[in-house]
Amino acid sequence: MIPPGYFFILSVVLFSLGIIAFFLKRDLITQFMAIEIMLNAANLAFLALAGSSNFLDAQVIVFFIITVAAAEAAIGLAIVLLIFRKKKTIKTETLNSMKG
Amino acid sequence: MTDVFWLIPFAPALSSVVLVLFGSKLSKKWVSLQACGAVFLSFVFALVAFLGSLKISPDNFPIVKTLFPWIGAGSFQAGFSFQFDPLSAVMVLVVTGVGFLIHLYSVGYMAHDTGYTRYFAYLNLFTFAMLILVLASNMVLMFVGWEGVGLCSYLLIGFWFEKPSAAAAGKKAFIVNRIGDMGFILGLLFIFVAIGSSEFSAINKAIGQGLFPQALATLIAILLFVGATGKSAQVPLYVWLPDAMEGPTPVSALIHAATMVTAGVYMVARLNLLFTFSGTAADIVALVGALTAVFAATMALTQNDIKRVLAYSTISQLGYMFIGCGVGAYAAGVFHLYTHAFFKSLLFLSAGSVIHALSGQQDMRKMGGLRKYLPRTFPPFLIGAIAISGIPFLSGFFSKDAILTEAFAQGRYFVWALGLAGAVMTAFYMFRLIFLTFYGEERIEPEAKHHLHESPKVMTVPLAILAVFSIIAGYIGLPAVLGEKADLFKRFLEPVIKPPAEGHIGAGTEWLLMLVSVAVAAVGISVAYLFYLKNPRIPHALVARLPWLYKLLYNKYFVDEIYGAVIVNPLVKGSDWVYGHFDLKVIDGALDGSAAAAGFFGKALSVLQTGFVKDYALVFLLGAVIFIGVLLF
Numbered sequence: 001m002i003p004p005g006y007f008f009i010l011s012v013v014l015f016s017l018g019i020i021a022f023f024l025k026r027d028l029i030t031q032f033m034a035i036e037i038m039l040n041a042a043n044l045a046f047l048a049l050a051g052s053s054n055f056l057d058a059q060v061i062v063f064f065i066i067t068v069a070a071a072e073a074a075i076g077l078a079i080v081l082l083i084f085r086k087k088k089t090i091k092t093e094t095l096n097s098m099k100g
Numbered sequence: 101m102t103d104v105f106w107l108i109p110f111a112p113a114l115s116s117v118v119l120v121l122f123g124s125k126l127s128k129k130w131v132s133l134q135a136c137g138a139v140f141l142s143f144v145f146a147l148v149a150f151l152g153s154l155k156i157s158p159d160n161f162p163i164v165k166t167l168f169p170w171i172g173a174g175s176f177q178a179g180f181s182f183q184f185d186p187l188s189a190v191m192v193l194v195v196t197g198v199g200f201l202i203h204l205y206s207v208g209y210m211a212h213d214t215g216y217t218r219y220f221a222y223l224n225l226f227t228f229a230m231l232i233l234v235l236a237s238n239m240v241l242m243f244v245g246w247e248g249v250g251l252c253s254y255l256l257i258g259f260w261f262e263k264p265s266a267a268a269a270g271k272k273a274f275i276v277n278r279i280g281d282m283g284f285i286l287g288l289l290f291i292f293v294a295i296g297s298s299e300f301s302a303i304n305k306a307i308g309q310g311l312f313p314q315a316l317a318t319l320i321a322i323l324l325f326v327g328a329t330g331k332s333a334q335v336p337l338y339v340w341l342p343d344a345m346e347g348p349t350p351v352s353a354l355i356h357a358a359t360m361v362t363a364g365v366y367m368v369a370r371l372n373l374l375f376t377f378s379g380t381a382a383d384i385v386a387l388v389g390a391l392t393a394v395f396a397a398t399m400a401l402t403q404n405d406i407k408r409v410l411a412y413s414t415i416s417q418l419g420y421m422f423i424g425c426g427v428g429a430y431a432a433g434v435f436h437l438y439t440h441a442f443f444k445s446l447l448f449l450s451a452g453s454v455i456h457a458l459s460g461q462q463d464m465r466k467m468g469g470l471r472k473y474l475p476r477t478f479p480p481f482l483i484g485a486i487a488i489s490g491i492p493f494l495s496g497f498f499s500k501d502a503i504l505t506e507a508f509a510q511g512r513y514f515v516w517a518l519g520l521a522g523a524v525m526t527a528f529y530m531f532r533l534i535f536l537t538f539y540g541e542e543r544i545e546p547e548a549k550h551h552l553h554e555s556p557k558v559m560t561v562p563l564a565i566l567a568v569f570s571i572i573a574g575y576i577g578l579p580a581v582l583g584e585k586a587d588l589f590k591r592f593l594e595p596v597i598k599p600p601a602e603g604h605i606g607a608g609t610e611w612l613l614m615l616v617s618v619a620v621a622a623v624g625i626s627v628a629y630l631f632y633l634k635n636p637r638i639p640h641a642l643v644a645r646l647p648w649l650y651k652l653l654y655n656k657y658f659v660d661e662i663y664g665a666v667i668v669n670p671l672v673k674g675s676d677w678v679y680g681h682f683d684l685k686v687i688d689g690a691l692d693g694s695a696a697a698a699g700f701f702g703k704a705l706s707v708l709q710t711g712f713v714k715d716y717a718l719v720f721l722l723g724a725v726i727f728i729g730v731l732l733f
Contacts, residue, residue, distance in 0.1 A: 019721065022714075022717065023714065023717070023718070031713075092712065092713055092714060093712065095711075095712070095713070096710060096711030096712050097711060098709070098711040099709060099710055099711030100705075100706030100707070100708070100709025100710075100711070
């Protein structure tokens, strides 16, 4: 049995990597992947807590989160695709048409 | 049978609504049939109610029917309720009877007008409002009718609104009436404050119990009379009525001669106990009436527009009705209202027939010799003129004489003398009109002469009926000298109107007074004959001799100009100044300023919105860190 503390450390590392990747990378696809990593880091922490306290409901909830994340990923990718079609680029430093 | 009286107003109302909503889909024939039929139905109901009421003992009046409680706000209660008594009966019969004939006449007169359906929708709506006015059992509902007829009057004066003068006349009528209406509202509120109700029966009871202090009663009566001077075109608010002649002629006959303008007289007669109790107010009514009767008659002397002569004549005759009310002879005033409705609408409709025949010409200088071209218009016109002049055996003689005799009997010699002076002029200007229009040389323009034609039957038949009534209507109110019971009209009205304290004049005096008024009428007619048939040079010589007098009369004493300079112009100028300085600068400035401020701050804050996803994410991250930091420490 691996102590839950390890899981938490792994989760924190993954989450931090996600944040760093989000801010360093400049194209939408990679940034999107960074967000997915952060989401799954949170999932991992959730599961670790559930496993250590024998709390089954949390595992069910995680399944839901994964399902919703799949739908969200499909929509997100569709948006990226449409942006590319329209602007011929997905570099975020050029996408500021919503400037106030 | 009298119970059906509450149904009287609704047929025209329904017809009006149908005409407004579906008028464009209805054929012209159906529109005429429906509009006239609705008023005729009201007339039948009115007749049934009237015949039924003859059998009811005087103590049971008024019969009140509350349709539903209407306004209930704390102690302010007003029901949508009607009442029926002899006074309402007279008014309802006049409104629906004369109204029906005028509707019928309009079918011919307006036949070629593009606004045919709209015209009848307004006319039916007017009939409804007028019936509400005369049937209301409280002041509040009466006010609804009062304003309703004002609205319809506005709509119908400005019926040909594409003509700027008609639109202006409608506006003038509405605004002048508004001044009077303010008096009416104030009077109504004072009554309510004093006795906590606006029911006529409650008002009369309160006067009987002495709940009104004398001064308050006078104040209320004068305020209400201000309303009456507006609606009934008395000095000083008469100025709108001559201009109202811009409307179609049947409208002038119905609204501005027979019914609406008599609403003020009806209201004073309805509240006769209040006016009598006040005393002072009744004196003012009599004086204003007498002044108006003479003042308007002098203005009618020199007018050349056939309808304007009749308009000033109407103002003058309304003055007589107020003389009657003011000297306490309310029954005589209402009697004159009733006979006047016949002969004045007859005169207007005949004038309309003349105008129709001459393709819209209203200037009497371009008429003359029409007698032989209009054989079915001339006799009714002549009968109307004789009736209004006060020649014996026609209706106008009986009613005018009843008023003047009563004024004399009450010792109001000044009022009586003014009334007599008005009577001379009435006879003069009416026969001036007849001679200029129907006798003498033809001055018709060739173009109009080419189209000259007698009016269709649908117009001349109502004329004939009205002419018959102009002759016989007076016989229900014979002078008292012919017997104690001769004045059926007065006795019929007794449940509502208590006869005045008996004046002390003998039969001999009464005969003498009658003789004087006949002589006066004869003088007026003879002078008109001398001036306009026998020797047409006399009026020209008179004008040359007294140019200032002619100018004064011809320009109607410059009253419109004086009102314009003293009241209208300063108001317009003042409003313009307020508009320029307050509306544009203060109000618009405040609004524009707040909008500009919001815009400024928006602009300043929009710097934060860079449009880059990463900037937003950074702010989000910082926020999350701070939030977690606060939670942890």
